[in-house]
Amino acid sequence: MSADRVEDTNAVRPGDEGRGTTENVTTAAHDAYGATTHDVDDDTPVLNAVGGDWDDLVDEAAALHEERIVVNMGPQHPSTHGVLRLILELDGETVTEARAGIGYLHTGIEKNMEFRTWVQGVTFCTRMDYVTPLFNEASYCLSVEKLLGITDQIPERAQAIRVLMMELNRIASHLICLGTGGMEMGATTVMTIGFRERERILRIFEAVSGLRMNNAYIRPGGVAADLPAGTIDQIRENLPLIRKGIGELEALLNENPILKGRTVDVGYLDLTGCMALGITGPMLRAAGLPHDLRKAEPYCGYEKYDFDVPTWDTCDAYGRLRVRIDEMYQSLRIVEQVVQELDENPGPVMVADKKIAWPAQLAVGSDGQGNSLDHIREIMGESMESLIHHFKLVTEGFRVPPGQAYAAVESPKGELGCHAVSDGGTRPYRVHFREPSFNNLQAVAALSEGGSVADVIVAVASIDPVIGGVDR
Amino acid sequence: MSPEDQETTTDAVTSGELAEVATPGKPVQVAERKGMFGSSLGNDTTGYGELDRPVLFPGAASKPYGGYFDQLTGSLEIALRRNGGDVDSAVERVVVDRGELTLFVAREHLPLVAQVLRDEPSLRFEQCLGVSGVHYPQETGRELHAVYHFISITNGSKRVRVEVTVPEGDAHIPSIVATYPGVDWHERETWDMFGIVFDGHPALTRILMPDDWPGHPQRKDYPLGGIPVEYKGATVPPADDRRSYK
Numbered sequence: 001m002s003a004d005r006v007e008d009t010n011a012v013r014p015g016d017e018g019r020g021t022t023e024n025v026t027t028a029a030h031d032a033y034g035a036t037t038h039d040v041d042d043d044t045p046v047l048n049a050v051g052g053d054w055d056d057l058v059d060e061a062a063a064l065h066e067e068r069i070v071v072n073m074g075p076q077h078p079s080t081h082g083v084l085r086l087i088l089e090l091d092g093e094t095v096t097e098a099r100a101g102i103g104y105l106h107t108g109i110e111k112n113m114e115f116r117t118w119v120q121g122v123t124f125c126t127r128m129d130y131v132t133p134l135f136n137e138a139s140y141c142l143s144v145e146k147l148l149g150i151t152d153q154i155p156e157r158a159q160a161i162r163v164l165m166m167e168l169n170r171i172a173s174h175l176i177c178l179g180t181g182g183m184e185m186g187a188t189t190v191m192t193i194g195f196r197e198r199e200r201i202l203r204i205f206e207a208v209s210g211l212r213m214n215n216a217y218i219r220p221g222g223v224a225a226d227l228p229a230g231t232i233d234q235i236r237e238n239l240p241l242i243r244k245g246i247g248e249l250e251a252l253l254n255e256n257p258i259l260k261g262r263t264v265d266v267g268y269l270d271l272t273g274c275m276a277l278g279i280t281g282p283m284l285r286a287a288g289l290p291h292d293l294r295k296a297e298p299y300c301g302y303e304k305y306d307f308d309v310p311t312w313d314t315c316d317a318y319g320r321l322r323v324r325i326d327e328m329y330q331s332l333r334i335v336e337q338v339v340q341e342l343d344e345n346p347g348p349v350m351v352a353d354k355k356i357a358w359p360a361q362l363a364v365g366s367d368g369q370g371n372s373l374d375h376i377r378e379i380m381g382e383s384m385e386s387l388i389h390h391f392k393l394v395t396e397g398f399r400v401p402p403g404q405a406y407a408a409v410e411s412p413k414g415e416l417g418c419h420a421v422s423d424g425g426t427r428p429y430r431v432h433f434r435e436p437s438f439n440n441l442q443a444v445a446a447l448s449e450g451g452s453v454a455d456v457i458v459a460v461a462s463i464d465p466v467i468g469g470v471d472r
Numbered sequence: 473m474s475p476e477d478q479e480t481t482t483d484a485v486t487s488g489e490l491a492e493v494a495t496p497g498k499p500v501q502v503a504e505r506k507g508m509f510g511s512s513l514g515n516d517t518t519g520y521g522e523l524d525r526p527v528l529f530p531g532a533a534s535k536p537y538g539g540y541f542d543q544l545t546g547s548l549e550i551a552l553r554r555n556g557g558d559v560d561s562a563v564e565r566v567v568v569d570r571g572e573l574t575l576f577v578a579r580e581h582l583p584l585v586a587q588v589l590r591d592e593p594s595l596r597f598e599q600c601l602g603v604s605g606v607h608y609p610q611e612t613g614r615e616l617h618a619v620y621h622f623i624s625i626t627n628g629s630k631r632v633r634v635e636v637t638v639p640e641g642d643a644h645i646p647s648i649v650a651t652y653p654g655v656d657w658h659e660r661e662t663w664d665m666f667g668i669v670f671d672g673h674p675a676l677t678r679i680l681m682p683d684d685w686p687g688h689p690q691r692k693d694y695p696l697g698g699i700p701v702e703y704k705g706a707t708v709p710p711a712d713d714r715r716s717y718k
Contacts (some may be wrong), residue, residue: 004554019688102679102680103678103679103680103681103682106680106681108689108696110690111689111690111696112696114696115696117571146570146571147570149570216502275598275599275652276652276654277653278599278600278601278602278652278655280599281652289625291625292489296625296628296629297629401532402502402527402528402529402530403529403569403570404568404569404574404619404633405572406572406605406621406631406633408601413621415601417601417602417621419604419619419621421503421606423503423505423527424505424525424527425505429606430604430607430690432604432605432619434600434601434602434604434621438600438657438661439601439654439658441655441657442654442656442657465654471680472680
């Protein structure tokens with residue numbers, strides 16, 4: 001049904017251009033995908049801020065003698081975290097109504113995943129919330145492993161590497177949140193420190209997975225490759241530096257009167273509000289509830305590590321900032337324990353079941369390419385069966401028994417859940433991500449109505465939404 | 473062919489491998505998969521074996537379900553009765569699979585079930601984590617599924633999944649936004665992607681696709697790609713037209 005309608009309503013078909021028609025075939029009337037003109041009634045004055053002199057615009061607005069105006073903030077606006085569109089109804093400086101418009105970065109990742117193998121799905125979902133790629137991969141892989149029934153068979157070393165990467169990623173994500181949040185309030189030093197420290201973590205990611213972002217490193221059954229030699233030392237060298245950098249941020253932020261003036265009692269959402277709106281993550285913990293899936297439902301062996309769940313009781317943007325800073329220290333604590341564990345316990349990093357495990361353990365060679373020369377020698381020179389096995393598993397993929405599973409991880413933004421459905425085939429039948437950013441962004445209205453326009457920026461920054469995750 | 477006869481020589485899927493179901497019921501067939509290629513599903517190595525296989529989902533479990541599931545369903549039964557409901561008509565099927573509890577709820581009973589799940593002290597599922605749609609075009613009369621995940625933080629992070637099925641021709645489910653305001657956007661997304669109408673939703677509009685978009689992209693009969701690019705007359709062939717393994 002839908003497919004037919006897509007055909008019918010499309011004015012432009014391939015080849016239309018070649019028919020020698022001089023008229024433009026695409027008109028707003030019958031182009032279903034064309035931009036619509038403004039849809040307000042003709043009496044409503046519309047002011048467009050598209051370059052020119054601001055004073056002219058202000059004069060024009062003042063000439064209307066209208067206190068109530070509706071402002072479109074975004075989707076292109078430096079302080080809205082990507083392509084978020086905020087529709088604000090203002091009475092002077094006061095926000096009387098706030099709504100968020102999303103969808104500008106919808107990429108159809110969930111649909112695309114239905115057309116690729118289960119392993120290839122990792123490559124898609126890692127790009128959702130591009131600030132927390134390893135959490136996206138982890139939630140997806142945990143749900144696939146649950147579907148396969150191999151959750152218990154994942155090697156301990158693979159689980160420990162997952163924890164290591166996720167906790168480093170948590171620090172990187174919180175640094176981005178604080179850095180961009182600071183920049184939106186006009187504090188560029190916060191941003192430069194945040195990005196400088198994040199760079200250390202991204203260098204570790206690059207050494208381990210070959211990529212700074214969109215790593216596709218966690219795979220169903222384990223991880224793509226073991227830690228290369230020297231990584232443990234690199235992490236150990238960098239941890240004190242990262243800790244020092246976070247200390248700098250703390251010294252810059254925690255008792256800063258300007259920051260406190262901007263964030264204290266701004267973006268208030270108490271525990272009742274959080275519960276009603278399904279808020280999880282630092283926002284919930286800043287309302288005083290120590291709910292953390294790493295403690296509540298440990299996955300990947302989190303129960304082995306010693307860490308605390310920081311909370312704050314002010315329910316405001318300042319509390320969320322403090323929770324994030326405290327969480328970074330807890331993540332460092334976990335990383336130190338995991339590094340120790342990884343250093344002492346070598347072992348496999350992929351499930352033993354050869355019908356699921358990726359056939360080759362890749363390694364970065366002297367040429368910088370990610371091939372395992374031993375594996376290439378085996379499949380190209382020694383064993384025809386290995387070659388067939390490799391070919392079948394890589395092109396066709398493994399089959400997953402029919403059914404559905406939901407696996408959730410505590411991402412830096414809250415509960416990131418993956419609902420995966422299999423029909424017994426080599427590709428996911430349906431994958432849906434419960435993105436914390438998507439859910440938490442619903443709180444924009446509750447956080448910013450009644451405040452001033454400037455507080456909207458702070459409130460949105462305290463949610464820490466990443467539009468790649470919101471829109472998927 | 474009945475599902476019991478379906479003990480194929482497959483290397484991957486036999487009904488026994490489904491999960492650690494305590495007392496597995498008769499599997500439910502939701503679709504039939506057909507295709508030209510299926511050689512890896514048997515001893516036939518010619519490559520012309522053809523794929524012809526039912527898709528069997530875990531069937532109804534019978535008591536005891538194990539874990540906290542018995543206590544949960546017991547509390548639900550009592551709470552429903554106290555609030556003028558009835559568990560037999562509200563819950564069509566209870567499925568225990570892969571350590572997860574799924575309740576198939578009749579759509580007219582969903583608001584009451586949601587209310588009871590949230591308010592009953594022994595249940596207290598404070599948060600509804602979202603709505604996920606699934607489209608089974610071959611399951612006649614139950615083509616569209618809305619899947620809700622609930623978490624009870626008070627009772628130690630217990631989870632329950634509620635699944636509601638509707639026919640494609642009458643895709644209406646009562647909204648639970650009144651009980652769980654947080655599912656507002658999730659219901660909008662499920663409307664946008666699957667065309668399930670959530671009756672009683674305060675503003676059921678598209679959320680990810682443009683307002684004037686025709687069709688619901690996550691349905692199985694909706695192609696991936698194949699939408700003409702607006703500029704320079706370029707097209708992208710639909711990915712699902714390409715040859716692929718099933």
